[in-house]
Amino acid sequence: MxxxxxxxxxxxxxxxxxxxxxxxxxxxxxxxxxxRKVEYDGEKTISDILKLIEIDQSxxxxxxxxxxxxxxxxxxxxxxxxxxxxxxxxx
Amino acid sequence: MGNxxxxxxxxxxxxxxxxxxxxxxxxxxxxxxxxxxxTAKIIYDQVPRNADPLGPENIFILNAGVxxxxxxxxxxxxxxGSVSPLSNGHGDSNMGGHLGPAxxxxxYDTVIFKGVSPKPVYLYIDDDKVELRDxxxxxxxxSLECEPNLKHDLGEDFEIATIGPAGENxxxxxxxxxxxxxxxxxxxxxxVMGSKRLxxxxxxxxxxxxxxxxxxxxKYVSDIIxxxxxxxxxxxxxxxxxxxxxxxxxxxGVMPTRNFQTTHFEDSKGIDGDSLVEKCLVTxxxxxxxxxxxxxxxxxxxxxxxxxxxEGPEYETGxxxxxxxxxxxxxxxxxxxxLMDNQGMDTMSGGGVVAFGMECFQRGLITRDQIxxxxxxxxxxxxxxxxxxxxxxxxxxxxxxxxGTKRAAQFVGQGSEKFAMQVKGQEMSGYDxxxxxxxxxxxxxxxxxxxxxxxxxxxxxxxxxxETIDGRAKVVVxxxxxxxxxxxxxxxxxxxxxxxxxxxxxxxxxxxxxxxxVNFPEALRTSEKIWNLSRCxxxxxxxxxxxxxxxxxxxxxxxxxxxxxxxxxxxxxxxVEGMLDxxxxxxxxxxxxxxxxxxxxxxxxxxxxxxxxKIGLLGQPIxxxxxxxRGERYKPKAF
Numbered sequence: 102m103x104x105x106x107x108x109x110x111x112x113x114x115x116x117x118x119x120x121x122x123x124x125x126x127x128x129x130x131x132x133x134x135x136x137r138k139v140e141y142d143g144e145k146t147i148s149d150i151l152k153l154i155e156i157d158q159s160x161x162x163x164x165x166x167x168x169x170x171x172x173x174x175x176x177x178x179x180x181x182x183x184x185x186x187x188x189x190x191x192x
Numbered sequence: 193m194g195n196x197x198x199x200x201x202x203x204x205x206x207x208x209x210x211x212x213x214x215x216x217x218x219x220x221x222x223x224x225x226x227x228x229x230x231t232a233k234i235i236y237d238q239v240p241r242n243a244d245p246l247g248p249e250n251i252f253i254l255n256a257g258v259x260x261x262x263x264x265x266x267x268x269x270x271x272x273g274s275v276s277p278l279s280n281g282h283g284d285s286n287m288g289g290h291l292g293p294a295x296x297x298x299x300y301d302t303v304i305f306k307g308v309s310p311k312p313v314y315l316y317i318d319d320d321k322v323e324l325r326d327x328x329x330x331x332x333x334x335s336l337e338c339e340p341n342l343k344h345d346l347g348e349d350f351e352i353a354t355i356g357p358a359g360e361n362x363x364x365x366x367x368x369x370x371x372x373x374x375x376x377x378x379x380x381x382x383x384v385m386g387s388k389r390l391x392x393x394x395x396x397x398x399x400x401x402x403x404x405x406x407x408x409x410x411k412y413v414s415d416i417i418x419x420x421x422x423x424x425x426x427x428x429x430x431x432x433x434x435x436x437x438x439x440x441x442x443x444x445g446v447m448p449t450r451n452f453q454t455t456h457f458e459d460s461k462g463i464d465g466d467s468l469v470e471k472c473l474v475t476x477x478x479x480x481x482x483x484x485x486x487x488x489x490x491x492x493x494x495x496x497x498x499x500x501x502x503e504g505p506e507y508e509t510g511x512x513x514x515x516x517x518x519x520x521x522x523x524x525x526x527x528x529x530x531l532m533d534n535q536g537m538d539t540m541s542g543g544g545v546v547a548f549g550m551e552c553f554q555r556g557l558i559t560r561d562q563i564x565x566x567x568x569x570x571x572x573x574x575x576x577x578x579x580x581x582x583x584x585x586x587x588x589x590x591x592x593x594x595x596g597t598k599r600a601a602q603f604v605g606q607g608s609e610k611f612a613m614q615v616k617g618q619e620m621s622g623y624d625x626x627x628x629x630x631x632x633x634x635x636x637x638x639x640x641x642x643x644x645x646x647x648x649x650x651x652x653x654x655x656x657x658x659e660t661i662d663g664r665a666k667v668v669v670x671x672x673x674x675x676x677x678x679x680x681x682x683x684x685x686x687x688x689x690x691x692x693x694x695x696x697x698x699x700x701x702x703x704x705x706x707x708x709x710v711n712f713p714e715a716l717r718t719s720e721k722i723w724n725l726s727r728c729x730x731x732x733x734x735x736x737x738x739x740x741x742x743x744x745x746x747x748x749x750x751x752x753x754x755x756x757x758x759x760x761x762x763x764x765x766x767x768v769e770g771m772l773d774x775x776x777x778x779x780x781x782x783x784x785x786x787x788x789x790x791x792x793x794x795x796x797x798x799x800x801x802x803x804x805x806k807i808g809l810l811g812q813p814i815x816x817x818x819x820x821x822r823g824e825r826y827k828p829k830a831f
Contacts, residue, residue: 119424121692123651135424159654162440165428170436170466184424188651189437189507189690 115140116150117182124187127156136182147183148173162188194218195404196258196705198296202322204315206388207248207307211322216301222708225680225715226257228284229722230302231273235282236729236800245277245380246362246387252305254295254393257682261293261401261480263413264701265420265693266684268292268479270353276379277364277387278541278596278617279641281730283379286679287353288479289371294351297397305388314342314392318350319399327391332357334534335369336502342394353393356536358584359386363594365541365619369533373487373503374479377538378618379640380596404707412701417483420691426484429690430476433486434507436465441511445758446623446631446650449515450554450570451547452613452747455624456756457515467522468505477503484686492526494573502530505539508644511622512543517550518570528576535584541596544619545583546576548597548612557606562589610746616641616730626748627758628653630664633771636742637668639726645679647671652826661767665774669823673719680719720822721795724779724787728800731786731809738785738809742772780818782811790818 119135120128130137141153151158151173164171165184177183194216203212224230231253243249252274259267270292276283295303298317312327330338335356342352352370359366359382366382367375376382385391403409420426428436441447442460449457461467468488477487488506493499505513505525513532514525532542552558553568560567564587566578582590592603597619601612613620618641625632630649635642647668656663674695678685681702687693699712731738752762776783780791788811792801804810 121423121425122690125424125692135422159444160651163428163436168427168431170428170432170439184428186425186428186436188440189434 112142113140114142114144114177114179116177116180118150118154118185119182120185120187122187124156124160124185127160128154128185144176146174146176147171150177156185160187162186194221195402195707196262197221198256198299198301198399198401200300201302201304202300204303204305204324205307206305206309206313206324206390209309209324211324213322221258221301224722225677225718226301227255227269227271227286227680227682228273228676229680229718230255231271231284232282232722232726232729234304235273235275236725239275241732243275245275245280246383248308250275250384250387252381252384252388252390254303255682256292256295256301257680258706259702260682261296262403262705263409264481264683264705265413265416265687266479266482266484267682268481268684269679269682270295270376271679271682272368272376272381274379274381274384275733276618276640277362277383278380279730280733281616281639282726283381283640284679285368285376285378285381286682287368287370287374287376288482288684289351289374290480291351291353291370291393291395292682293480294395294397296401297399298395299397299399303393305390308387309389312389312391314394315390316346317393317395317397319397330354330391331360335536336372336530336534338392339369339372342392346394347396350394350396354536355382355385355391356534358536359383360391361584361586361594362386363537363584364596364599365538365545366536367538369536371503372501373477373489373533375533375538377540378643382536403705405704409701409704412697412704416687416693420483420687420693423691425690429686430485432465432469433488435468435488435505435510437507438464438510438514441507441623442515443757444650444654445627445753445756445761447515448511448613448620448622448624450518451516451551451611452620452624453551453611453751454755455627455753455758459520460515462520463510463514463522463525468510468526471522472526474501479684482684484691486686490526492523492530494523494527497527500527500530502526502533504533505529508622509539509543512540512547516543516547516622517576519573520571524573527573531577531580535580537580537584540621541619542580544613545593545597545600546579548600548608549579549593551611552604552608557604557608558589564588610750612745613747614642615744616741618642621645623648623650624753625744626751626753626763627658627761629658629661629763629767629771630656630667632744632748632763632768633661633664633668633775634671636744636768636772637672637775639723639730642744646675648675659761661771661774664771665778666824667826668775669778670826672723673716673823676722677715677719680722716823717795721797724792724795724797725800727787728792728797728804732803732807735807735809738781739772739776739783740785742785743768778819779822780814782814784811786811788812788814788818790814791822794818
C-alpha cells in the first residue's frame with residue numbers, strides 16, 4: 102500500500118477501503134489482500150462512496166477510521182484509509 | 193500418550209471422595225474429538241435416561257480438548273458438560289481464559305465428577321496432587337469474591353473456576369465463572385456443580401503438551417500472527433470486542449427490545465460500543481494464546497451504588513441485559529452484568545428471565561404483591577436488582593423464575609407462554625428471528641435450546657432475503673456442523689469467523705498438534721455424528737417426536753414487529769413449519785423430526801438407532817433415501 106496519510110483535499114479524491122471476511126470478497130481488493138483504492142471527484146460521504154462501488158451498507162457493522170467509529174455520513178480526507186467492519190458472526 | 197493430550201483422566205466420586213487417575217483413551221478422543229463431543233458420548237452412555245439433571249446420577253465433565261494449551265491461536269477453551277437442567281437433554285458450555293491450558297499443563301485432559309459431596313468442596317489440582325478440599329468458608333460467596341479469595345489462599349498462579357449463590361441454590365440458568373469474568377454460561381452448568389456441592393475448581397499446572405509436528409505448527413502459527421496483525425478487523429476488535437455490534441443489530445432490526453416485543457431500541461446509543469469504551473473501559477483483556485484481546489475489563493459507576501469491576505458487557509449481555517430490559521445507559525448494563533456474574537447466573541438467560549418477568553408485570557400478569565411490594569419496570573436498575581435477589585434466594589415467585597423462562601411461564605399462565613422467549617427451556621440469544629428466519633430456525637433446532645453459537649445466520653438472511661425461508665435449512669445444518677467443531681477442539685472460533693482463517697487451515701493445525709491426519713469433510717462428518725447423538729439423547733430423555741420440541745414461542749409468528757426498520761415484518765406459522773420440513777429433509781430425518789436408521793447407521797450410530805427403535809421414536813425411512821451430504825458448504829449468493 103502506498104502512503105495513506107491524509108492530504109489536503111482536491112477535486113480528485115483517493116481513499117483506501119479495507120475489509121475482511123465476506124465483505125473483502127465484495128470489496129474486490131486491488132492494492133493488497135484486504136485493500137481497494139477508490140478514486141472519485143469531490144468530497145463524498147462513506148454512504149455515497151459505497152453506492153459508487155455497489156456495496157450494500159447493511160453488510161457493514163461500522164466504519165473505523167483514525168482509531169474511532171465513524172458513521173456513514175463521514176467524509177474521508179484525501180488519502181485516508183478506512184476500515185469497513187463486517188458484522189460479527191456470533192461469538 | 194498421543195500428541196496434543198495431557199495424558200490422564202480423573203474420575204472423582206464426590207459421594208465417597210474417591211479420586212482415580214486413569215490414562216486418557218486416545219482412540220476415544222480421536223473418535224469424538226474431545227470437548228463437546230467427548231461429553232456428548234459419556235453422558236449418553238452413562239447417565240440414566242430418567243436421572244434428574246440436578247440429582248446424584250447426573251455426571252459433570254470438564255474436557256480441554258486436543259488444541260487447548262497448544263500454540264494454536266486462542267487455544268484457550270475448556271468445555272463443561274452434563275445433562276442440562278434447562279433442557280433436560282445434552283448440555284455443554286465452554287469458556288476461554290486460562291483454565292483449559294492449566295488443566296492440560298497439570299496433566300489432565302478430562303475430569304469426570306459423579307455423585308454428590310456430603311459437604312461443600314472444591315477440587316484442588318496442583319500438578320500431581322489432586323484433592324477434594326473443604327469449601328465451607330467459600331460457600332455463599334459471590335463468584336467474583338470467591339475467585340480472589342481462593343487465589344489469596346492458594347496462590348495467584350492457580351486458575352479458578354467457581355459458582356456463585358445462584359449455582360448453590362440450583363437456579364437452573366447458573367453459570368461457571370473464571371478469570372474475573374469469563375463464563376461457561378449456558379445450559380445451567382453452574383447449577384449442576386451446585387447440585388454436587390462443588391463450589392470451585394482450582395488448578396495449577398507446570399507441565400507441557402507434546403505436539404506431533406512442532407516445526408510445522410510453529411510456522412503455521414507465525415504465519416497466522418503476521419496475517420492477522422494486519423487484518424482490517426483486528427484493530428476494531430481489539431478496541432471494542434463484540435460491543436460494537438449493538439449499533440448494527442439495532443439498525444438492522446434484530447435487537448431484542450423489552451423482551452423481544454420489538455427489534456429496535458430507541459436509546460441504543462447509550463449502550464453501544466462507543467459508550468462502553470468511553471464510560472467504562474479500564475483495560476483490554478485476552479485469553480491464553482490470543483492477541484485479539486476482545487475482552488473488556490470495565491468499571492460500572494452508578495449514583496448511590498459502589499463502583500464495581502467486571503469483564504463486559506459484550507454484545508449478548510449488552511443486548512439481553514440492555515435493550516431487552518429497557519436500560520438506556522451503559523453503566524446500568526454493566527452493573528447488571530456484574531450483578532449476575534457475581535450471583536453466578538448466565539447473563540443471557542438471566543436477561544431473558546428478568547425481561548419475561550418485566551413483560552408479565554407490564555401486562556398485569558404478576559402484581560406488586562407478588563414481588564414484595566416492588567415494581568418491575570423497564571429500565572429500572574433497582575427493580576432488576578431486587579428481582580434477581582428474589583430469584584437467587586427463591587423468595588416468593590422468585591421460585592417460579594428460578595427454573596428459567598419456560599418453567600416460569602407454566603406458573604404465570606394466562607397466555608404468557610406466547611412470549612416466553614426460549615426453545616427447549618433455554619432462553620434466546622440476543623437476536624430476534626422474526627426478520628431473520630434462518631436465525632429463528634437456528635434457535636429452533638439447536639441441540640441445547642435457543643443458542644446462537646451453534647449457527648448464526650443473520651447476514652445470510654440479509655443476503656438471501658429476509659422475508660423468505662428458501663435455502664435457510666441447508667445453511668443452518670452446515671453451520672451446526674462447522675461451529676461446534678471449535679467446541680470440540682477447545683479453541684476460540686473468532687479467528688475463523690472474524691479473521692479469515694480458513695477451516696482447512698484449522699484442520700491442518702489440528703493435524704500438526706495431533707498427527708491424526710484429519711481432513712475437513714471428515715471433521716464435518718464427525719460433528720454431524722455428535723449432533724445426531726445429542727438429538728437421540730434428547731428424544732430418549734424427553735420421549736416424544738422431535739418436532740414437538742422444535743417450536744419457538746408463538747410471538748415468533750403471531751406478532752409482527754411493531755417499530756423500527758423491521759416494522760410490520762414477521763413470519764407466519766406456515767413458514768415456521770416449512771423451515772422445519774426443509775431442515776429435517778436436509779438432515780435425513782423424518783417429518784416428525786426423528787433421526788432415521790439410514791442416517792444414524794451412516795454415522796456409525798447403530799446403537800442410537802436401536803435405542804430409538806425400542807421407544808418408538810426412530811424416524812420412518814425417507815422415500816428415495818437420505819441425502820448423501822447433509823449440510824454442504826455454504827457460499828452466500830450476495831457475495
